[in-house]
Amino acid sequence: MSTAAHNASGAERLRANDPEHEAPVGGGLRKVGGVAGWVDDRTGAAKGVGYLMKKVFPDHWSFMLGEVAMYSMIICLVTGAFLTFWFVPSAGQVVYDGSYLPLKGVTMSEAYRSTLDISFDIRGGLIIRQIHHWAALLFIVAINVHMMRVFFTGAFRKPRELNWVLGAQLSMLALVEGFAGYSLPDDLLSGTGLRAAEGFMRSVPVVGSYLSYFVFNGPFPGESIIPRLYAVHVLLLPAILVGLFTAHIVLVAVQKHTQYPGPGRTNDNVVGFPVMPVYAAKAGGFFFIVFGVVALMSALVTINPIWAYGPYDPSPVTAGSQPDWYMGFADGALRLLPGFLEFTAFGFTFSFNVMIGAILLIPIMYGLITLYPFLEEWVTGDKREHHLLDRPRNNPTRTGIGMAGIASYCVLMFAAGNDIMAIKLHLSINDITNMLRLLFFVAPPVVFWVTKRICLSLQRRDRDLVLHGRETGRIVRTAEGRFYEQHEPLDPYTRWHLVQHEQHRPLELESGVDENGVAAPNARSQRLRAKLSRFYFNDRVEPVTPAELEAAHHDGHHVEAIEHQEPGGAPLVEVGSAPAGENPDTTEQRPGH
Amino acid sequence: MNALAARRRHPAAIALLILVGLLVTGAAYAALAPKPAQASTVSADQVQQGKKLFQANCSTCHGLQAEGSKDGPSLAGVGAASVDFQVGTGRMPMTRPDVQAPRKEKVVFSEEEIAAMGAYVASLAPGPAVPDQEFTDGSKGDPAKGGELFRVNCAMCHNASGAGGALTRGKYAPSLHNVSGKHIYEAMLTGPQSMPVFNDNNITPESKRDIVAFLHSVDKQQNVGGMALGRLGPVSEGLFIWVFGLGIMIGFAVWLGQKSA
Incomplete structure (x- = not known):
């Protein structure tokens, strides 16, 4: 800063506070710095960008599943913009005169004709359409698998419940967005889907027909549904999806990413690599891999050959009418629901055989998914923050519940393909349907029980490995002629993975009455809570304590004795000293610690 | 008065007239009536x-x-x-x-x-004969019209692209790929197994030929979009994206996750 005299002339006084010219930086750096500085001077972005560039992310392949979803969404947005240039969202009737001969002279809607034109007459149109559709399918696959990863590792626990809720809503909206897109081309398959959707609306008791007339602007099919769906598909839902997704990502950045437990990784730090340059390169590269694989798939494999289905007309329907896979579970529920659920009462027809699967299932399913973190928090009474992930085996009941949910979802999804299974496997469609009806009730409990048992035995194996070490296969003969196999103790880094976790215990039921013998107002809910807590944590395998480890190392004979003791009693102390981070990864401290 | 007019009241005249009338009618019927599509005479x-x-x-x-x-x-x-x-x-x-x-x-x-x-x-006992080649040759039909007829009458069981579909209790509508025109026509005519009969009043021989033309055009169709995945629609597409799409993505994610910085 220049210091100016107070008695200087007016012009000088005005310029008194001007900064001095800085010496220019030479070379290319000046150019980059110049642009960055120019932007920073006007936006003040440098601070935020610098913060983001230095953010640390932990490294694991399963953390990239959400990235696959993000990238497929971007691919859908880009290719979707291309498709809007040519797609005509109109039900107006025209006679086809394009280059696809088997449909020449056929009357069809403008929507269908423009989709045919995109497929046959617009350069690159077909591959862009196929990329759009394959990426959409991959988007929802990746969302589901990402959701499973978050669920099974307990990443939804405090402070991330809110992000779990956002994610569940994103996942549900993605289904609706997909269905809207599937219905746009107005081919026989998508028209049949819309007809089904109209039937679903009508199955709502009392107001169903009003609802259907409201949505379709009159009787089915009408001319309004395609333009309306188009607005929903390209404007309304993408805006909501992108908005929620941004919030989802911002929350990840603010709360920092969870990490798998390991040496040097604690609840208070993040061990990994900074965004710049490592993650920028890795994630950027992964985007091109995802785009490349989707493009390759689209170049090699047909998806939704609308020309084969023909234009929609309310009279025909085709065998093998299925929705895209992500709506399969709802379609399957429809196929499994028995017909006797439809009855007439008070002069109204109640079609619960349709309504349960078509209208109630999705809100119920996503409601349960959304509420799960809060249920688990209530059952465990665990209000602490968790930034270290669980290994799925270390929470057998949660893992079992998740697998049971997946099992019932799969039963419903497979039911949607019952006709295809019947012809391809030469089975009776009636037998398949009845079998799946049975499985819907039998499979989830069986899967729960099997999963829980597998988790518990894996934990026992971990205990065994920690206490006895690895079997080396080397047989040693002692001087007295005894033979034994040498066991090699685990190195501390490996051991840490197996002993670092803590195990919840069932909550003790408080007496439920106060000192005067009056029942506490929340006694019933407390009893339920204790019951659920026992359900969750009664069967458990405690991790090896340092004392147990010490005993096992000192005298092999005592190990068995310790093994056969019921685990429990000993306080949960972290075993030994947690080894420090094994490589010079960047470690970021979590805020507030 | 000529000789013909003079003999118009001859007793044989009526018999002769009836004979002529029958011959003309018979010949006209033989010429104009739809022939039973019999390719060869039966001995x-x-x-x-x-x-x-x-x-x-x-x-x-x-x-x-x-x-x-x-x-x-x-x-x-x-x-x-x-x-x-x-x-x-x-x-x-x-x-x-x-x-x-x-x-x-x-x-x-x-x-x-x-x-x-x-x-x-x-x-x-009388029954439908083997159809004439005239109506079983798909190359003479209109595939676009046949496609419309197929979607209205056949697609609900045989699938819009003729891939076949399931019926109740293990019965099925078979795939119609690479079936000769004669056999497609005969199936419509006779209604084998679970199939209904589509007689010539339901679907005229010309329209049956259009359907044959449509099915043959499907056979000849190149898969413009790549592998067709059995033309089974969204089920095989869903299976493909879960097995191959997700499989490849996880493969790459594991590979990238293992790469150190």
């Missing part, structure tokens, strides 16, 4: 040969006189078209009792033998 020898073949190969289920039994229906009135379809596509003779006779690549009998059995079955 008594052929019927005899067909009867022998029938008794040797079919009578176990259909009965010695084709009267039917609990294992197979009576064949009176099914016509030569039905025999040509069932035997010509390898469905008959069935190897074992089943809910439905599957189409087989290997056809047991020669063209002449099938024609002979057809002649025998047609001799039992």
Whole structure:
């Protein structure tokens, strides 16, 4: 800063506070710095960008599943913009005169004709359409698998419940967005889907027909549904999806990413690599891999050959009418629901055989998914923050519940393909349907029980490995002629993975009455809570304590004795000293610690 | 007055007039009436040969006189078209009792033998004959019109691209890929197994030819979008994205996750 005299002339006084010219930086750096500085001077972005560039992310392949979803969404947005240039969202009737001969002279809607034109007459149109559709399918696959990863590792626990809720809503909206897109081309398959959707609306008791007339602007099919769906598909839902997704990502950045437990990784730090340059390169590269694989798939494999289905007309329907896979579970529920659920009462027809699967299932399913973190928090009474992930085996009941949910979802999804299974496997469609009806009730409990048992035995194996070490296969003969196999103790880094976790215990039921013998107002809910807590944590395998480890190392004979003791009693102390981070990864401290 | 007019009241005149009238009507009928689509004339020898073949190969289920039994229906009135379809596509003779006779690549009998059995079955009671080649040649039909007819009448069971579909209790509508025009036509005409009959009043011979043309155009169609995944629609697409799409993505994610910085 220049210091100016107070008695200087007016012009000088005005310029008194001007900064001095800085010496220019030479070379290319000046150019980059110049642009960055120019932007920073006007936006003040440098601070935020610098913060983001230095953010640390932990490294694991399963953390990239959400990235696959993000990238497929971007691919859908880009290719979707291309498709809007040519797609005509109109039900107006025209006679086809394009280059696809088997449909020449056929009357069809403008929507269908423009989709045919995109497929046959617009350069690159077909591959862009196929990329759009394959990426959409991959988007929802990746969302589901990402959701499973978050669920099974307990990443939804405090402070991330809110992000779990956002994610569940994103996942549900993605289904609706997909269905809207599937219905746009107005081919026989998508028209049949819309007809089904109209039937679903009508199955709502009392107001169903009003609802259907409201949505379709009159009787089915009408001319309004395609333009309306188009607005929903390209404007309304993408805006909501992108908005929620941004919030989802911002929350990840603010709360920092969870990490798998390991040496040097604690609840208070993040061990990994900074965004710049490592993650920028890795994630950027992964985007091109995802785009490349989707493009390759689209170049090699047909998806939704609308020309084969023909234009929609309310009279025909085709065998093998299925929705895209992500709506399969709802379609399957429809196929499994028995017909006797439809009855007439008070002069109204109640079609619960349709309504349960078509209208109630999705809100119920996503409601349960959304509420799960809060249920688990209530059952465990665990209000602490968790930034270290669980290994799925270390929470057998949660893992079992998740697998049971997946099992019932799969039963419903497979039911949607019952006709295809019947012809391809030469089975009776009636037998398949009845079998799946049975499985819907039998499979989830069986899967729960099997999963829980597998988790518990894996934990026992971990205990065994920690206490006895690895079997080396080397047989040693002692001087007295005894033979034994040498066991090699685990190195501390490996051991840490197996002993670092803590195990919840069932909550003790408080007496439920106060000192005067009056029942506490929340006694019933407390009893339920204790019951659920026992359900969750009664069967458990405690991790090896340092004392147990010490005993096992000192005298092999005592190990068995310790093994056969019921685990429990000993306080949960972290075993030994947690080894420090094994490589010079960047470690970021979590805020507030 | 000429000679013809003079004899107009001759007693033979009425008989002669009736004869002429009958001849003209008969000739006109023969010329204008729809011909039964019979490709070859049937000889008594052929019927005899067909009867022998029938008794040797079919009578176990259909009965010695084709009267039917609990294992197979009576064949009176099914016509030569039905025999040509069932035997010509390898469905008959069935190897074992089943809910439905599957189409087989290997056809047991020669063209002449099938024609002979057809002649025998047609001799039992009138029924639809083997269609004329005029109406089974898809190249003379209009595939676009046939496509519309197919979607309205056939797609609900056979799938919009003729890939086939499931019916109740293990029965099915078979795939229509690479089926000859004659057999497609005969199936519509005779309604084999679970299929309804589409007679010439439902779908005219010309329209049947259009349907044949449509199905043959589907056969010839190149898969412009790449592999067709069995033309089974969203089920096989869903399977593909879960197995290959997700599989490849996880493969790359594991690879990238293992790469150190």
